[in-house]
Amino acid sequence: MGYSVEKLSEEKVFKDPVHRYIHVRDRVIWDLIGTKEFQRLRRIRQLGTTFLTFHGAEHSRFNHSLGVYEIVRRIIDDVFAGRPEWNDEDRLLALCAALLHDLGHGPFSHSFEKVFEFDHEDFTRAIILGNTEVNKVLAKAGADFPEKVAEVIAKTSGKKLVISLISSQIDADRMDYLQRDAYYTGVSYGHFDMERILRVMRPREDQVVIKKSGMHAVEDYIMSRYQMYWQVYFHPVSRSAEVILSKILHRAKDLYEHQYTFKHEPHHFYSFFHDNVTLEDYVKLDESVILYYFQIWQDEDDAILRDLCRRFMNRSLFKYAEFDPAKEYKKLAELTALFKKAGIDPEYYLVVDSSSDLPYDFYRPGEEEERLPIHLLMSNGDLKELSRESEIVDAISGKRRTDHKLYFPADFIYDDSSKKNLKKQIRSLLEG
Numbered sequence: 001m002g003y004s005v006e007k008l009s010e011e012k013v014f015k016d017p018v019h020r021y022i023h024v025r026d027r028v029i030w031d032l033i034g035t036k037e038f039q040r041l042r043r044i045r046q047l048g049t050t051f052l053t054f055h056g057a058e059h060s061r062f063n064h065s066l067g068v069y070e071i072v073r074r075i076i077d078d079v080f081a082g083r084p085e086w087n088d089e090d091r092l093l094a095l096c097a098a099l100l101h102d103l104g105h106g107p108f109s110h111s112f113e114k115v116f117e118f119d120h121e122d123f124t125r126a127i128i129l130g131n132t133e134v135n136k137v138l139a140k141a142g143a144d145f146p147e148k149v150a151e152v153i154a155k156t157s158g159k160k161l162v163i164s165l166i167s168s169q170i171d172a173d174r175m176d177y178l179q180r181d182a183y184y185t186g187v188s189y190g191h192f193d194m195e196r197i198l199r200v201m202r203p204r205e206d207q208v209v210i211k212k213s214g215m216h217a218v219e220d221y222i223m224s225r226y227q228m229y230w231q232v233y234f235h236p237v238s239r240s241a242e243v244i245l246s247k248i249l250h251r252a253k254d255l256y257e258h259q260y261t262f263k264h265e266p267h268h269f270y271s272f273f274h275d276n277v278t279l280e281d282y283v284k285l286d287e288s289v290i291l292y293y294f295q296i297w298q299d300e301d302d303a304i305l306r307d308l309c310r311r312f313m314n315r316s317l318f319k320y321a322e323f324d325p326a327k328e329y330k331k332l333a334e335l336t337a338l339f340k341k342a343g344i345d346p347e348y349y350l351v352v353d354s355s356s357d358l359p360y361d362f363y364r365p366g367e368e369e370e371r372l373p374i375h376l377l378m379s380n381g382d383l384k385e386l387s388r389e390s391e392i393v394d395a396i397s398g399k400r401r402t403d404h405k406l407y408f409p410a411d412f413i414y415d416d417s418s419k420k421n422l423k424k425q426i427r428s429l430l431e432g
């Protein structure tokens with residue numbers, strides 16, 4: 001019996017608060033979970049800085065990855081198996097891609113990727129294809145198997161149906177994170193009837209479709225996604241922490257480029273500062289390493305780095321004001337000048353942050369996130385795009401909502417021990 005179809009003598013079960021149990025019977029999956037690159041995901045939070053807003057949100061990418069695997073496993077084993085449109089030879093490919101889809105995420109990846117200009121998806125691919133434990137396990141299942149898994153995750157594979165299980169507008173990834181993030185943040189949004197959706201999913205040659213009878217469950221899923229984006233993912237307080245985090249990385253890089261002598265050398269950051277990150281360096285990085293530096297940088301000589309780290313570690317975040325960049329660019333310029341005069345560096349202490357989301361879209365070529373539309377399977381066998389059948393979905397289709405906020409340290413601005421008049425002007429502009 002080949003390794004790729006080898007089953008464990010006894011099923012392994014993980015207790016999971018969202019799916020109750022996660023079942024592993026395949027040897028390859030069990031071995032992948034045991035690799036150091038997959039175990040690293042335990043030390044990377046799923047929601048980055050959100051735990052500073054919703055204290056329960058400490059769950060990791062490890063939990064989420066297992067959850068996505070379990071959803072795909074259930075779709076295949078409980079719903080697709082035996083249907084002529086489903087090729088069971090793709091089963092292991094789909095399970096591995098589901099388990100490993102977030103493998104390249106780094107600590108606080110959102111800020112990290114922005115400041116150091118890289119894409120975690122490149123690292124997902126590099127870990128799967130490079131000299132890693134994950135690669136060894138996958139290669140044992142087939143010489144070209146690592147490449148096949150990487151192609152599904154990168155959406156370049158010809159296996160469109162398998163891709164749509166993991167990456168479409170109704171995929172296992174989204175179904176897991178919405179429920180998991182709702183559970184750990186404790187919010188009442190994010191819940192929808194996944195059991196119902198799984199039961200009405202059907203395989204087609206190039207994508208998963210939903211039986212018409214499941215339309216209302218899908219509407220609920222789309223609305224819960226919409227709510228989660230605005231209530232949790234774009235929460236202004238988490239964004240404040242994210243702003244500070246980006247500015248810490250930015251400051252550290254800037255100091256390094258100006259030959260600043262750190263009291264304690266930031267070895268883990270050197271390859272990022274040099275824009276020359278190797279796979280080896282990358283997988284060593286996790287949130288415990290980052291927080292270690294933030295902890296010790298609170299004692300640095302540089303006042304800005306020290307202050308920003310103190311803010312992040314002790315949750316002394318920036319306050320925010322509503323901001324309209326189209327109308328208020330003059331105000332921003334005035335504020336920038338006043339900040340400079342008051343000795344508060346606007347580069348680090350006056351920050352515009354924008355969030356934007358498109359809850360559902362049927363077709364918009366060229367969008368950064370071009371996802372497949374959801375198709376309903378009618379009783380006569382025809383397919384209809386969801387927003388043509390559902391008035392609720394039609395009402396929000398293609399509607400992008402953007403929110404801009406201006407972040408600043410209120411404690412500095414309300415401290416009247418120096419530059420009293422300037423700060424008064426700043427306050428009246430921010431409050432006005």
Ligand code: ZN
Pocket residue numbers: 064068101102173177
């Ligand atoms: Zn994911």
